[in-house]
Amino acid sequence: MNKIIDIQELGLKEYKEAWEYQESLFQGIVDTKIKNRREDTDLETPNYFLFVEHPHVYTLGKSGDMSNLLVDEKQLAEKGASFYKVNRGGDITYHGPGQIVGYPILDLDNFFTDIHKYLRLLEEMIILTLAEYGLKAERSPGETGVWLDVGTPFARKICAMGVRASRWVTMHGFALNVNADLGYFDNMIPCGIRGKAVTSLNVELGVKKVPMDEVKSKLLKHFAYLFEAELQPQEEKV
Structure with a gap:
């Protein structure tokens, strides 16, 4: 089982371009798994973790409700935002500058074959990272993602999640509001859930800006621990 994770920093990239890149990595892993099964080979499957920021964009999951987008095409253009229907779970979400978007593209056969566990570990990665900033983040029953002040009138979401999996290969992932x-x-x-607020790390800390690279470093540290993985940072690649 290959537990090496190829870390890639994509910078600021249009959603469609990043989505197509994800699809190519995802399909490469799936094709290898099909080849292994058909030809009785034992080729190693790679794992990736992509970091990216997107220009303003709204995406709607395959089970989402279009009415949860409250602006029309003209208003989207005025706001400099785009819109896509995508092949992940979940409802509607927003991506934009100041948000850390993470796309783990993993062959879960290298780790564990349990999507529920996979989502819970992604949430735990966020929870442990926010704890380093003195925030008590937690899960909200029945609502994927990470929240603050769950069970109170002040509940607010700080991280959204939505994934796709096929043949135990994952794509899409999480969006953590840092300086959003x-x-x-x-x-x-947000996510089709009425009456709940959203927040960002800089707002919670009362600062203008939180260093994005610092947050990414903490996320990767906890990801490696939780998934018992070995990280291969971009600069170390041959």
């Missing part, structure tokens, strides 16, 4: 412009969330009903 929260005004863009007013144009939708």
Whole structure:
């Protein structure tokens, strides 16, 4: 089982371009698994973890409700935002500058074949990272993602999640608000859940900006621990 994770930093990239790149990595792993089964070979499957920021974009999951987007095409253009229907789980979400988007593209046969466990470990990675900033983040029953002040009138979401898996290969992932412009969330009903607010790490800490690289480093540390994985940072590749 290959537990090496190829870490890739994509920078600021249009959603569609990043989605197509994800699909190519995902399909490469699936094709290898099919070849192994058909030809009785034992080729190693790779694992990837992509970090990216997107220009303003709204995405709707395959089970999502279009009415949760509260602006029309003209208003989207005025806000400099795009919109895509995508092949992940979950409802509607927003991505934009100041948000850390992570796409783990893993062959879970290298780790464990349990999607529920996979999502819970991704949430735990976020929870442990936020704890390093003195925040008590937690899960909200029946609602994937990471929240603050669950069970109170002040409950607010800081990290959204939505994944796709086929043949135990994952894609899509999480979006953690670090220095996000929260005004863009007013144009939708986040994840289709009415009456709950969203927040960002810089808002919770009362600072103008939190270093993104610092947060990414903490995320990877906890990811490696939880998945018992070996990270291969981009600069170390031959």
